[in-house]
Amino acid sequence: MKMKSVVKLGVVGAASAFLLAACGNSSKESTSKYINWQENSQLPTLDASKATDTLSFSTLNNSNEGLLLNAANNKVKPGVAESYKVSKDGKTYTFNLRHSKWSDGKPVTAKDFVYGWQRTVNPKTASQYSYLFSDVKNADAIGKGKAPVSSLGIKADGDYKVVVTLDKPQDYFKYLVTMAPFLPQSESAVKKFGSAYGTTSKDMVYNGPFKVEGWTGTNNSWNLIKNKEYYNASKIKVAGIKINAQNDANTSLNQYETGQFDSVQLAGAQQVGKYKNSSEYHALKQASTFYIELNEKKDPIFKNANIRKAISLAIDRNEYTKNTLGDGSISAVGYVSPGMSKRDGKDFTEDAGTKTGVSYNLAEAKKLWAKGLKEVGKKSVNYSILSDDTDSGKKTTEFLQTALEKLPGLKVSTQNIPFKSRLNRSQNGQFDMVVSAWGADFPDPISFLQLFTTDGSYNNGKWSNAKFDADVKNAEGVDANNAAKRWNDLVNAEKELMADQGIIPLYHQVQSRVIKPRVSGVQFFPTGASYDFRDATISKK
Structure with missing residues (x-):
């Protein structure tokens, strides 16, 4: 994709975002400074090159940041890239990076994007999402082992400029760079953690608004904790999000009604019917x-x-x-x-x-x-x-x-x-x-x-x-x-x-969800990563 439309499909709805909020309550609310969030399943991975599911994508979207971010109404907004431009032929993208840091204090540079993209398309990584890079110069040849990884059409022009070359214009490229496979990756971190990279919250570094903590790779709970090294940390209003995987719908709803969860996914006609007319209910259409x-x-x-x-x-x-x-x-x-x-x-x-x-x-x-x-x-x-x-x-x-x-x-x-x-x-x-x-x-x-x-x-x-x-x-x-x-x-x-x-x-x-009135500003996107907690707030009692 690019700033000007090459293939005008008139896309509507699916990439729009809206704020999850509520005003009114029929159950007990938590007084925690954290948002307590329910998911149905365990977290599969934090490795951006190997993630394949919406839960991993959403977790990575909140703990890391790419060149651009999803925004409302099928738009994108600046991420690590403060600005970008596209050549007249639609095949060259130049991204100008802001000065930002990893959670370990090291700078995020153009080389981290080059390394992350190269790692994803490298056949040795066996990324199922490498096909999304198909229109990036030499990506397909690399995937077939017919070209070196270093020939991929991305280069660092100094520390804070990324230049991407495509084989042909791609109408949706700007959306792709918001996704997990296109995230920057720290080569030093990948080498440090080795085969454990991305398999636990400790074996990872983060450049997004939150860090993941408390995930062992097999447990049912993990936390998104405010990342003090994030360039926009002053704008993050919540201390974090405590996430728990609970796949029993009745247990989840009971925990919601007793104040243990701020948001849960409803299942079945009985649960939906109970809340359908409540301001806490949200029917989230998904693509x-x-x-x-x-x-x-x-x-x-x-x-x-x-x-x-x-x-x-x-x-x-x-x-x-x-x-x-x-x-x-x-x-x-x-x-x-x-x-x-x-x-x-x-x-x-x-x-x-x-x-x-x-x-x-x-x-x-x-x-x-x-x-x-x-x-x-x-x-x-x-x-x-x-x-x-x-x-x-x-x-x-x-x-x-x-x-x-x-x-x-x-x-x-x-x-x-x-x-x-x-x-x-x-x-x-x-x-x-x-x-x-x-x-x-x-x-x-x-x-x-x-x-x-x-x-x-x-x-x-x-x-x-x-x-x-x-x-x-x-x-x-x-x-x-x-x-x-x-x-x-x-x-x-x-x-x-x-x-x-x-x-x-x-x-x-x-997806039918209920969310407590004390929580607002959580953005939902029908495509890509589902949730974004960057603008979330908790009302004070």
């Missing part, structure tokens, strides 16, 4: 989609399109979102989340969305299932479905087990494990069917669609479709600077993914 991946490499039966389509058609998404989730989330209209991108006044899902791939028709599902079993030479099969051990994760696998066992000859078992373990098993292909989720990193359909190219690092099920690959390649290549053609490429890619049922979309998430 995210939950879906099922089928492991075609481990279980070749899933290579059969009729099998995949039958599984999808057997799922009543409306019943699932209304009666099982009950949290305001909406049934999937496709893979790409609605309300994120527009062109000529039309939402992307209006152009790309059809009922293909997200419909419920049990009779047709049974016909395709029988046809698929005959084609693969099977009469019955047994498979497991994997998900998180959260309240919604357990409800989801139970619902899917009941729905899918209506297909004659299919026996489904359920597995619910901790989020961090589920991520690891997904990435290593240790599943039959897995409920995954993707939240857009930036407000553009490509953030979703590029995942499922044949060589995509997040294509855990190993679905492959040459036409889909070509559409995505054209959108990022020959049509990158033609708004209309690029849009059509992405529309066609979405339609192909759904027509071939490469994945099985379930729903688009709306």
